[in-house]
Amino acid sequence: MESAEGLNHFKVGLLPTVFYIPDFISDEDETMILDDIYKAPASKWKSLKNRRLQNWGGVVHEKGLLPQELPIWLTNITKKIYQETNLYPAPINHVLINEYRPNQGIMPHQDGPAYFPVVTILSLGSPVVMDFTPHSRLKSCPDQLTESFDDNDSNGASDVETHCPFSILLMPRSLLVFKDEAYSGYLHGISDNSLQCYEQAVNKIEVRNCLLETENPTVEVNCNHSCFERTNNRLSLTCRLVPKVHKHLFRR
Ligand SMILES: O=C(O)CCC(=O)C(=O)O
Numbered sequence: 448m449e450s451a452e453g454l455n456h457f458k459v460g461l462l463p464t465v466f467y468i469p470d471f472i473s474d475e476d477e478t479m480i481l482d483d484i485y486k487a488p489a490s491k492w493k494s495l496k497n498r499r500l501q502n503w504g505g506v507v508h509e510k511g512l513l514p515q516e517l518p519i520w521l522t523n524i525t526k527k528i529y530q531e532t533n534l535y536p537a538p539i540n541h542v543l544i545n546e547y548r549p550n551q552g553i554m555p556h557q558d559g560p561a562y563f564p565v566v567t568i569l570s571l572g573s574p575v576v577m578d579f580t581p582h583s584r585l586k587s588c589p590d591q592l593t594e595s596f597d598d599n600d601s602n603g604a605s606d607v608e609t610h611c612p613f614s615i616l617l618m619p620r621s622l623l624v625f626k627d628e629a630y631s632g633y634l635h636g637i638s639d640n641s642l643q644c645y646e647q648a649v650n651k652i653e654v655r656n657c658l659l660e661t662e663n664p665t666v667e668v669n670c671n672h673s674c675f676e677r678t679n680n681r682l683s684l685t686c687r688l689v690p691k692v693h694k695h696l697f698r699r
């Protein structure tokens with residue numbers, strides 16, 4: 448995948464700006480990145496009520512970034528993402544690493560205004576379902592429409608059809624990319640439940656076999672209900688660009 452055109456191959460769902468790339472990195476790369484994450488000093492972790500996180504790249508303010516150089520192991524992966532997605536106008540300069548226990552998630556939210564409106568999320572460890580919900584100003588999706596999703600021609604999808612909630616199943620080693628309308632018109636979140644259902648996932652067909660066939664020790668799959676039980680931690684790298692960097696502020 449070497450251009451934005453190549454990325455179109457990975458478009459999922461009705462929105463034109465959501466992409467799911469399975470196996471973006473190898474097993475070996477996943478192991479190495481996990482090692483590097485856990486090699487970081489304990490003080491690098493910040494515990495929140497429902498997850499813990501590491502902040503890399505500097506402090507994000509509403510008006511921009513007070514930068515800190517990314518470590519080499521993060522530069523390696525963000526460079527690959529930057530080059531292969533070809534969506535950022537400059538190299539990724541900020542990475543948030545979230546760690547979720549099996550019963551932890553993240554409240555529906557929209558990412559802040561300081562970021563360029565492209566987000567890439569690399570998933571590690573356990574699979575999880577991410578839910579996208581349109582902002583209330585866009586909620587125009589009658590319930591019955593969700594049932595006829597499969598019959599819709601994605602090229603001709605109207606506003607009403609496109610402003611429906613949807614989910615994406617994120618397998619370990621996959622890269623989720625979303626931008627523009629999916630970034631600013633929708634909230635994204637993960638339920639804080641160890642039981643995750645992917646019945647409504649827009650990439651259900653692509654990932655179903657992957658989930659069922661691999662003897663994945665991180666999940667217990669219930670085939671009949673398109674659900675699985677998380678049994679391991681999930682980690683994610685949320686990679687973004689803060690276009691405005693305060694190079695000389697607060698320097699001693
Ligand atoms: O862990 C994830 O996949 C989502 C993280 C996220 O939305 C964020 O850090 O803003």
Ligand SMILES: [Fe+2]
Pocket residue numbers: 556557558635
């Ligand atoms: Fe987010």
